[in-house]
Amino acid sequence: MANDSGISGLRVLCQPDADKSCGACCGLYNYADSSREALVSRLRARSRLFREMVFSKEDLQDYKRMIIGAEDFRKRYEEIYCCEYLGFLDKEEKKVGCLLHPQQNCGNDLRDISFYGRELCAGHLCPSHYFIPNAQVEILVKIIDDWYLYGLCITDIDLVKTYFRLLADKIGAEVKPEAFQNTDLKKIARRYFDWKVDWPFRSPDTNRLGKYYFDGSQYMISHIDYESLGRPISPFNSIFLSLSTVFRSSREIALAEELLSSNLEDFISIYNKLP
Ligand code: SF4
Ligand code: SF4
Incomplete structure (x- = not known):
């Protein structure tokens, strides 16, 4: 979730470079079927639909209704929310992230509508930020160029x-x-x-x-x-x-x-x- 927390002194692990990113705390791996193939088709369909139909905040309810109607939302852990706004951020499908983020919407921050709300989405830093030393994060970023594996390992x-x-x-x-x-x-x-x-x-x-x-x-x-x-x-x-x-x-x-x-x-x- 957090890629714009603005907290200094901590390396933000969510979007480390152009080749990968993490979406674990948005529920990425919490679907009953969290295989790579299942997640790719889920995220691909969301990003496509979002680009086709969301042009303002008013379009989000329709987007949400269509995603919830189309997808299988069975979970591994019921208590962890699986956010319908997580998708691919780039055409190459290298980066997962928030479709409501201002960088995806010409500067408009649409995260108010999300389950966690804008502040939590923007400010959350998972425990890996505090417990994995910077040098080890740096190594992980050097050796893994794959969003699926990166998110599983960095968390x-x-x-x-x-x-x-x-x-x-x-x-x-x-x-x-x-x-x-x-x-x-x-x-x-x-x-x-x-x-x-x-x-x-x-x-x-x-x-x-x-x-x-x-x-x-x-x-x-x-x-x-x-x-x-x-x-x-x-x-x-x-x-x-x-x-x-x-x-x-x-x-x-x-x-x-x-x-x-x-x-x-x-x-x-x-x-x-x-x-
Ligand atoms: S699980 Fe941690 S590294 Fe991954 S997106 Fe969330 S805050 Fe960032
Ligand atoms: S609104 Fe965005 S940042 Fe918040 S949980 Fe959903 S995908 Fe993650």
Whole structure:
């Protein structure tokens, strides 16, 4: 939501460059079907309709009625609002964002009509702004040029911070953003973040986003039952939870740990050779 908060001292992560953006807090990933294909066709249809029929505030009610009539609004979490005004901001469909924003409407701010209201939409900064260090944001922006993956990763504080902490522990210093000029290093880190979408041990349960699930009355943090699988708690536990992991055997835990260990080792062997 927030891309014009005007708050200084914080990097605004929502619209970092021309190649990507995030719309997670507008409910982007909260549809029962939040696959890339489903979101692309939803956002494409909205942007097209908005451009065709919205020329002033008076047109917004008709736009809303048509979107609500046409789309499937079943959600993952009922409590999170899925905003009907989130769409693609550009012809190339690289950036998701608010169709009511003044930059999309010749300077007219139409966000008064939104569910959250103009002030909240313009001023909200999600926790990632406070908890992910600037250098790590910079790295993410360098390695991910894809709105779908970017929004999933930039809002997953554990996924980002745990990776860079594990690397820093082995290197003996924080990973430097400049290192990502090296394309091999970029590929290895990108492989890690791609797991947010294609992790082989991901739970097929659609009512789940990262480590949270809804038990019918409240959000719960999911849990991996290592004991019943005869394993100690994994040093990668918080990453596994972020990747919505469900293990069915001790062997699967070992395989998942191997995947992560070799990603870290590959990264470090190249990083340590950099000038
Ligand atoms: S979830 Fe955070 S980064 Fe994404 S649009 Fe909202 S405030 Fe910006
Ligand atoms: S009105 Fe715009 S900023 Fe507000 S929730 Fe909807 S898409 Fe997001």
